[in-house]
Amino acid sequence: MDIKKDVQQQFGKNAASYVSSPIHKDGKDLLQMVQMAKLNGLEHLLDIATGGGHTANAFAPLVKKITAVDLTTEMLVAAENFIGKNGHRNVEFVQGDAEKLPFEDESFDIVTCRIAPHHFPNVDLFIKEVQRVLKPKGQFLLDDNVVPENKEFDQFYNTIEKMRDYSHFRAWKKSEWIQKLEDSSLEIYEWHRFEKTFHFESWCANMKLSEPEKEDLNKYILEASQKIKDKFRLVIEKEKVFSFVGEAIILKAIRR
Template sequence: MGEKDVISQFGKSAKAYVDSSIHKKGSDLQKLKEITGMTGEEQVLDVATGGGHTANALAPAVKHVTALDVTPEMLNEAEQFITGQGNKNVSFTLGKAEQLPFPDESFDIVTCRIAAHHFSDTEKFVKEVSRVLKKEGQFILDDNVAPEDEKLDEFYNKVEKLRDYSHQRAYKKSEWLKQIELTGFKISDWYSFEKTFKFDSWCDRMQLPAEEKEELNDIFMKAPKETKNYFNIKTDESGRTVSFQGEAILLRAVKR
């Protein structure tokens, strides 16, 4: 499991991610724009741009955005979306988060939104972010996180992996804090968001076969009471999962 899985999975799901409301309209995206304090002169790199929503949101407020993704189909969809919005200061680069194809100190801001749980080596990714950032540059990370409790962590990553085989790991908040600080960043802003996942659209976005969707529903329905409470798992009268609640963090770190 790794890069090939990500390319395969997101190649077939690219359009669904461009249209996904949780990616397109999340309140975290507005907060992300607020905390960067953009002046209009910044060179920005958006890692694992996906549907291009972050790059598109930042483009009008900065000098240039480089949108990077490992999946050609996703990059094409992002380009169509962003150019269709009238933004002309965005370029598109095929590449890996763990091996950024840019010289040292190339960017003022590096963003990565709702993507790092697909990376095979997040420590290498964070080091690469530090390398391509200028001194005092900003790293803006936004991603789903797992609970600190081991059993709840295991449950969340298990259902995410079953739903999407390219999922690597949603990290705990404490794990992100450690990785980022040990790489030489100072974390200056930290926000937490509750995220409600509608079960059907959550599954359908990855074009999950009916049999696997039923298996996932069964896991939610049979979860221990404390797990159901923690994730606020909602069901209907017929015994089907309607929704559950996860958590995401948004942080701003400055390169020392």
């Protein structure tokens, strides 16, 4: 089964969890994304991998029109229900692949993508597509989990994410994102690093992990080196992982 089928299967069965997930729903990063955007109210915005629809919902009152695209039908249904209940009528929903967007060149003033690219098997194709569909001087707002520059920390975080969620492909380093975007003629305008506290139980519950799967993940994390435990500020209670701290970036780039 390829990674995109994995994504459809995983998010299809967990669509409702993502709409109500605190990290997706309540994150301060969403407010930061909105504040970083330069808006006049006339924009057509594309939200790639809209998931539960939180980004599209946040921007809906501020722009003229939003196109929310996602690979998974169930996520689009959940997002449409969520956004509709909030009274927004300027959002259309389209099924599509982030690496092969079903839109014409230079169609959008703004492109957003939040907490999703770590699922994309070819992030370079995704960036190429963002660059293609953006109008000249258009804004790209990216928000995703990243890994530390250190190889050992990188491997640890990507391993536990893959154990928790088989549709996880790779969280990239901050330096990799900057390199990839600048290679695609997307000029970095502003970026922020922020930390995210993951509570083990809810983190696993989002993916509906079985008890044996949770035990294996708990065991793997507990057996990590002290250097890793310190870096990720692991909190352990009674031989159980309670929480750990990861990192993410919000980045704004301009198509030149």
